[in-house]
Amino acid sequence: MLQSPVSSGPAVGTDSTIYIERYVVRMDSSSCTFTANLRTHLSPLPQWPPYALSISQSAVAKPVARSLRLKRISRIGVNYKKFEFKARSSMAVEKGKGKVQVFDSEEDLAVSLAKYIADLSDKFVKERGAFTVVLSGGSLVKSLRKLVESPYMDSVEWSKWHVFWVDERVVPKDHEDSNYKLAYDCFLSKVPIPPGNVYAINDALSAEGAADDYETCLKHLVKLNIIDLSQATGFPKFDLMLIGMGPDGHVASLFPGHPLVHANKQWVAFIEDSPKPPPKRITFTLPVINSSANIALVVAGAGKADAVNVALGNSQSSDSLPVQMISPKGELKWFLDKGAASKL
Numbered sequence: 001m002l003q004s005p006v007s008s009g010p011a012v013g014t015d016s017t018i019y020i021e022r023y024v025v026r027m028d029s030s031s032c033t034f035t036a037n038l039r040t041h042l043s044p045l046p047q048w049p050p051y052a053l054s055i056s057q058s059a060v061a062k063p064v065a066r067s068l069r070l071k072r073i074s075r076i077g078v079n080y081k082k083f084e085f086k087a088r089s090s091m092a093v094e095k096g097k098g099k100v101q102v103f104d105s106e107e108d109l110a111v112s113l114a115k116y117i118a119d120l121s122d123k124f125v126k127e128r129g130a131f132t133v134v135l136s137g138g139s140l141v142k143s144l145r146k147l148v149e150s151p152y153m154d155s156v157e158w159s160k161w162h163v164f165w166v167d168e169r170v171v172p173k174d175h176e177d178s179n180y181k182l183a184y185d186c187f188l189s190k191v192p193i194p195p196g197n198v199y200a201i202n203d204a205l206s207a208e209g210a211a212d213d214y215e216t217c218l219k220h221l222v223k224l225n226i227i228d229l230s231q232a233t234g235f236p237k238f239d240l241m242l243i244g245m246g247p248d249g250h251v252a253s254l255f256p257g258h259p260l261v262h263a264n265k266q267w268v269a270f271i272e273d274s275p276k277p278p279p280k281r282i283t284f285t286l287p288v289i290n291s292s293a294n295i296a297l298v299v300a301g302a303g304k305a306d307a308v309n310v311a312l313g314n315s316q317s318s319d320s321l322p323v324q325m326i327s328p329k330g331e332l333k334w335f336l337d338k339g340a341a342s343k344l
């Protein structure tokens with residue numbers, strides 16, 4: 001089974017043939033599992049808080065799906081092969097609300113996402129000596145799996161990463177609903193990010209307390225220049241937010257029709273009546289999300305096609321879905337698989 005480009009990822013968006021230097025061929029599956037011994041994993045958790053130590057409709061063009069032609073050319077050795085490779089994604093289409101890329105499969109999406117994240121990591125580490133990354137829960141985390149493979153495992157400067165959550169369920173960190181646990185099992189436990197750079201919520205507090213505590217922590221990290229502050233908005237400016245979307249068009253824990261969507265004062269808000277269980281959660285507010293330097297909206301699966309169509313299609317619907325309210329000061333990039341883009 002083809003797993004990861006070793007020396008360069010497949011460039012996308014052109015008709016041209018792309019030469020991939022080599023692919024690692026493995027028979028095992030890379031999907032994450034949840035069989036880890038959490039107690040062991042949770043033992044090195046950092047203290048909390050760690051400092052006591054977020055189309056122009058006329059411009060919409062239908063993405064053109066391209067087919068994969070994979071032809072083996074030659075290679076020495078068992079694991080390394082050279083392929084003639086046709087890009088597996090459609091052209092990147094510029095829309096008023098960002099750049100949209102549609103991939104033939106979620107696997108191709110994951111390959112491109114890894115390269116995008118690694119490139120941004122390089123850029124920010126060079127520019128400011130740190131990389132602030134905000135994760136979502138849910139299906140987004142599985143799409144990060146290529147980052148824990150070659151070449152990124154060795155090339156990314158993990159020690160410079162600072163990891164946050166755009167939303168978190170107020171449950172113990174070893175609970176199946178915890179976004180922290182999901183990220184830990186699938187991603188964080190496999191990369192050498194210093195535990196003190198992983199900012200989980202204080203799960204001993206109420207939802208309100210956890211939101212206040214998280215906001216206090218963010219403010220402290222702004223003072224330390226670990227997180228940038230947007231001069232334009234006065235809200236924190238994260239280097240990259242990796243945001244998933246629910247089938248109903250919710251992002252973070254901002255749900256359609258919920259008043260929290262309009263919260264514009266606080267950085268971190270709490271919710272105790274989330275329509276999606278569990279009910280108690282904390283979430284970044286939209287002004288924080290939209291102050292990001294970069295946002296990747298990662299959406300896979302036909303079950304989300306309707307919401308994607310509302311957000312990016314030609315329908316004249318009003319701004320009713322939270323995902324439509326993502327409009328960052330920085331760059332917005334959509335990573336869609338064919339299923340998610342099937343109604344565009």
Ligand SMILES: O=C1O[C@H](COP(=O)(O)O)[C@@H](O)[C@H](O)[C@H]1O
Pocket residue numbers: 135136137138139140167168169179243244245246247250251252253276
């Ligand atoms: O509850 C949540 O849902 C969204 C979407 O999850 P998905 O599994 O449909 O991708 C997620 O982005 C968010 O972080 C999470 O708390």
